[in-house]
Amino acid sequence: MFEIKGLSVNYGGIEAVRDISLSVPEGAIVTLIGANGAGKSTTLRTIAGLVKPRAGKIEFMGEDITGKDPAYIVGKGITLVPEGRRIFPDLTVLENLKIGAYLRQDSIEEDIEWVYSLFPRLRERSWQYGGTLSGGEQQMLAVGRALMSKPKLMMMDEPSLGLAPLVVKDIFSIIEKINKEGVTILLIEQNANMALKIADIGYVMETGQITLSGKGSDLISDEGVRKAYLGG
Amino acid sequence: MADFFHQNLSYFLSGISVGGQYALIAIGYTMVYGILRLINFAHGDVFMCAGLMMVYLSSSLPFTISIPLVLILTVAIGFVIERVAYKPLRSAPRMSVMISAIGVSYLLQNAALYFTGGLAKVYPEIPVLSRSIVIWDATTRVVTLVTPFLTIILVVLLSMLIKHTKVGMAMCAVSRDFETSQLMGIRINRVISMTFMLGSLLAAVASLLYFTNYASVTPTSGSMPGLKAFVAAVFGGIGSIPGAVIGAFIIGICENIIKGGASIFGIPGSGWTTFSDAFTFAFLIVVLIVKPTGLFGEKSVDKV
Numbered sequence: 001m002f003e004i005k006g007l008s009v010n011y012g013g014i015e016a017v018r019d020i021s022l023s024v025p026e027g028a029i030v031t032l033i034g035a036n037g038a039g040k041s042t043t044l045r046t047i048a049g050l051v052k053p054r055a056g057k058i059e060f061m062g063e064d065i066t067g068k069d070p071a072y073i074v075g076k077g078i079t080l081v082p083e084g085r086r087i088f089p090d091l092t093v094l095e096n097l098k099i100g101a102y103l104r105q106d107s108i109e110e111d112i113e114w115v116y117s118l119f120p121r122l123r124e125r126s127w128q129y130g131g132t133l134s135g136g137e138q139q140m141l142a143v144g145r146a147l148m149s150k151p152k153l154m155m156m157d158e159p160s161l162g163l164a165p166l167v168v169k170d171i172f173s174i175i176e177k178i179n180k181e182g183v184t185i186l187l188i189e190q191n192a193n194m195a196l197k198i199a200d201i202g203y204v205m206e207t208g209q210i211t212l213s214g215k216g217s218d219l220i221s222d223e224g225v226r227k228a229y230l231g232g
Numbered sequence: 233m234a235d236f237f238h239q240n241l242s243y244f245l246s247g248i249s250v251g252g253q254y255a256l257i258a259i260g261y262t263m264v265y266g267i268l269r270l271i272n273f274a275h276g277d278v279f280m281c282a283g284l285m286m287v288y289l290s291s292s293l294p295f296t297i298s299i300p301l302v303l304i305l306t307v308a309i310g311f312v313i314e315r316v317a318y319k320p321l322r323s324a325p326r327m328s329v330m331i332s333a334i335g336v337s338y339l340l341q342n343a344a345l346y347f348t349g350g351l352a353k354v355y356p357e358i359p360v361l362s363r364s365i366v367i368w369d370a371t372t373r374v375v376t377l378v379t380p381f382l383t384i385i386l387v388v389l390l391s392m393l394i395k396h397t398k399v400g401m402a403m404c405a406v407s408r409d410f411e412t413s414q415l416m417g418i419r420i421n422r423v424i425s426m427t428f429m430l431g432s433l434l435a436a437v438a439s440l441l442y443f444t445n446y447a448s449v450t451p452t453s454g455s456m457p458g459l460k461a462f463v464a465a466v467f468g469g470i471g472s473i474p475g476a477v478i479g480a481f482i483i484g485i486c487e488n489i490i491k492g493g494a495s496i497f498g499i500p501g502s503g504w505t506t507f508s509d510a511f512t513f514a515f516l517i518v519v520l521i522v523k524p525t526g527l528f529g530e531k532s533v534d535k536v
Binding site: 048049050069070071074075079080082086088089090091095098099100102103145149 | 398401402404405408409411412414415416417418419
């Protein structure tokens with residue numbers, strides 16, 4: 001469904017991503033793990049169209065989307081939940097959801113209901129400003145906002161960042177639930193343990209390159225991965 | 233008290249009127265700042281260009297055509313300035329864009345100098361607006377009365393546009409966060425163009441009202457009202473539309489109260505008018521010292 005071939009990206013004067021290839025089958029949860037600065041975020045930002053690649057090809061549902069602008073890519077059904085949530089603090093929760101559906105012309109009422117049923121907390125806070133929500137609620141809103149674009153592929157950049165362990169568990173079970181409803185997930189995480197547990201396929205990224213890949217359950221028991229990312 | 237108002241009514245009236253004109257210009261500054269964090273120094277000159285275009289167009293066309301044409305052309309100027317002088321600098325440091333804005337300002341002034349030969353051009357008398365009327369013994373023009381109402385109507389329309397339309401929501405989003413807005417599928421360049429076009433439209437309306445009162449246009453006619461509108465926007469808290477409007481009315485009224493100093497305060501002296509401009513800028517300094525964020529300045533509610 002989704003395929004990256006030989007992607008290289010320069011970012012801030014350095015070659016942040018070097019010749020990586022990965023593929024995401026339809027309906028799967030795929031995770032990209034690795035240390036800080038490995039190039040995970042740059043990869044997602046390039047797919048989303050925020051950064052232009054130096055070389056390589058990005059294909060989505062058989063179409064070459066390399067170097068297209070973000071609006072086009074969102075329109076095709078790829079969305080990114082950015083690192084640090086980045087919700088709009090001076091829009092209300094409902095407005096944040098509506099802006100997630102910015103490109104859509106059809107009725108969005110049903111999907112607002114769907115998001116509220118996934119995150120009942122957001123319904124309670126519908127009229128509150130985004131900036132007044134707690135970190136966990138903001139993450140829920142960021143995911144809900146991304147879902148409003150009716151994505152086929154949802155990319156998530158460190159959804160667990162800065163959240164309490166209990167909240168992280170919640171978020172991950174929601175990710176699985178969203179996936180079961182038919183949304184393919186590409187997830188990057190420093191919390192490798194959590195990510196690999198729910199992932200069908202995992203990729204390990206180090207200094208801009210993919211060094212290891214395999215089934216999530218295989219990676220979790222891999223000696224090298226355990227040492228490097230799972231704390232022994 | 234009633235007597236006092238009665239005697240000085242003309243000062244209050246022109247204060248409110250000038251305030252409205254400043255408000256329409258100030259909105260352009262504040263909206264552009266809100267989105268690009270750029271002080272668009274060329275904005276006052278766009279206002280001047282609208283005035284000059286009116287002079288030239290009305291000499292050969294009836295008002296029913298020349299007025300809409302001026303509005304459209306001013307919007308086009310705003311659009312072109314953004315595309316040519318600011319858009320290519322989108323990822324450049326803010327200082328570069330500001331210098332570009334100063335450049336555009338001088339470019340417009342010098343283009344105007346070239347076309348006018350440096351002579352003051354007589355602004356046409358727009359039939360209804362320039363008519364004199366007497367209210368409670370104070371002689372004034374219709375434009376003085378129309379301005380505050382028209383200003384308020386336009387501000388209400390603008391707030392409705394921002395609150396209740398998709399474009400408005402996109403403006404709020406872009407003014408907060410370029411990158412996340414793009415992730416929502418918002419084409420930020422369109423939103424930015426839209427902002428410049430709206431600001432220019434309001435400046436064009438302001439020019440119709442302002443020059444009807446002042447009767448002539450010179451290449452530098454835009455600097456003073458532009459600067460004062462800028463002060464108004466800073467006073468109101470730059471980035472905030474209601475702030476700019478309130479700030480502009482306050483400055484317009486204060487300025488005219490000072491002009492009427494001799495009779496209002498009962499202190500004789502003929503030099504009062506000279507100080508009205510000085511007041512505005514002294515006021516700017518005081519605002520920047522006491523409350524740099526202005527009346528409705530941005531307060532951040534970010535939470536990480």
